Amino acid sequence: MRVESALELQARIFSQIFNFIELPVIAGLEQATPGLFLDPMLLETKSARPRKPSRRRANDIALGVTEGTGGDDARLAVLVQNRNKVQSAVVEEIVGIARGEAEVLYIGRQRPLWTVRRNDPVRLGASISPTTVAYAGTLGCFCRDNLSGRNAILSNNHVLADVNGIAVGTTIMQPGARDGGQPEADVIAELIRFVPIQFGGFPNRVDAAVAALIDHGRAEDHATLYDSSDAPAAAMTLQPSAPVEAVPGMRVFKTGRTTRHTRGRVRAVNVNNYLVDVGVGVARFDGQIVIETEMAPQPFGRPGDSGSLIVEEEGRPVALLFAGSASGGAGNLGFTGANPISSVSEQLGVTLI
Structure with a gap:
């Protein structure tokens, strides 16, 4: 039918x-x-x-x-x-x-996702946010800040800096505010840099920010992308030192706060004049990647997955998820927009670890 x-x-x-x-x-x-x-x-x-x-x-x-x-x-x-x-x-x-x-x-009785709970160890794909907001996004991966040498976490500007609106030095917590995070108990990092999002038709390359880790008292898992089960099991091993460029048809994966572990296929690369409503205005992005789900009726991404690291089949980094639609594509489940990870690393000045 x-x-x-x-x-x-x-x-x-x-x-x-x-x-x-x-x-x-x-x-x-x-x-x-x-x-x-x-x-x-x-x-x-x-x-x-x-x-x-x-x-x-x-x-x-x-x-x-x-x-x-x-x-x-x-x-x-x-x-x-x-x-x-x-x-x-x-x-x-x-x-x-x-x-x-x-x-x-x-499908069994549905429970809160592991991604929205307090994680120990802190995992890729877990809920995060600044301590001063009411939303939550996704911890993409761990990285090293090339300027200070500090270990850090990578996500979007609109997740860690609320679209240019959060001051450097603001603390970041896991889980994020929308998922019950508490500034007194759940802080893991502090914002140190973001690439400003430009408006007025100026082309952006990335929606990205970095927050340096502080002494948070929890273990950290830098290497594993977990699956969607309530008690998370390893799905893939990240290969942070071997990023690759996306090509049309490439099968890709991500673990994010909202939809957890999903699979998609790259439908287009080098996408220019890609307009995204970031909440305070519409920004133009060039050089982007567009991804379609391969898991109907499961979308590849949804709100709250922003900041997720996208990898290919061998766990090599491809892109950083930052946008998406709720319709179109396979199953009318929408398309997902992503920044090439090479652009993110270059503009932020970080190395994935």
Whole structure:
């Protein structure tokens, strides 16, 4: 079926099987696809799952869109969080309505990602932020500052310096502020330099910043990119001394705060006049890399993954993730923008370690 048909089917199941109610479109707001459905049974609670036992049909079943048998085909994804419901009557009914064009996946009970927790050792891909903001981004990798010789962490300007807005010397914590980081207990570094982001049509090459490590009392893992499991396991070994240039078709990987370990493919290189809304204005970037997911229905990157180090299959550094869209590309999951790691290292004056 087409993606649009899968979304229509999802809406039908929400309405007819789960008995959810569809909210009317609010003037001035873009309607979510396939519409915003709420469970009327939960409107009086603060939880998406009541503490008291319930036999409600919607419990522990999520719906999405996954890839079909080929081309632009799509299927309904039935994501089951309770193993006892995998072969339940309600799942059978959903598959029946989909006329077999559904994939049932047991995904287990979802928990906070390891990337958003306090990490010891401090890992590549973990949540970080300045102590003075309310957001969180990603620790890309460890590096050495060529000017001072200090060991440091690498991420984006908009992560470590809030788009030119954070003073040098500001402390950086892991986890980041959005993930519960505490300035009194979680500081690991201090901002020492960033490449200013220019506006007014001036072409930028990188969105990058570096923060020198301080005595934080935790171990550090400089070499491992971890997978997406709740108890993180090694997925790849970083080869920091052997960076490579991206080429179209190259398979790449990253571990980031939001989507954890994902796989993508380079779709374009040397991308110029690449416009990015960085929150305080639209900036132009030249010489960039554009990446498409290879893991539908999993996007390669999402907000909060900014700063992730992107590597190729042997763990050699390729780029620094800094931007992305929420639509277009494989599965309509969006494209990801990245700075070549050679440009980042050169402009910041750092060496990956």
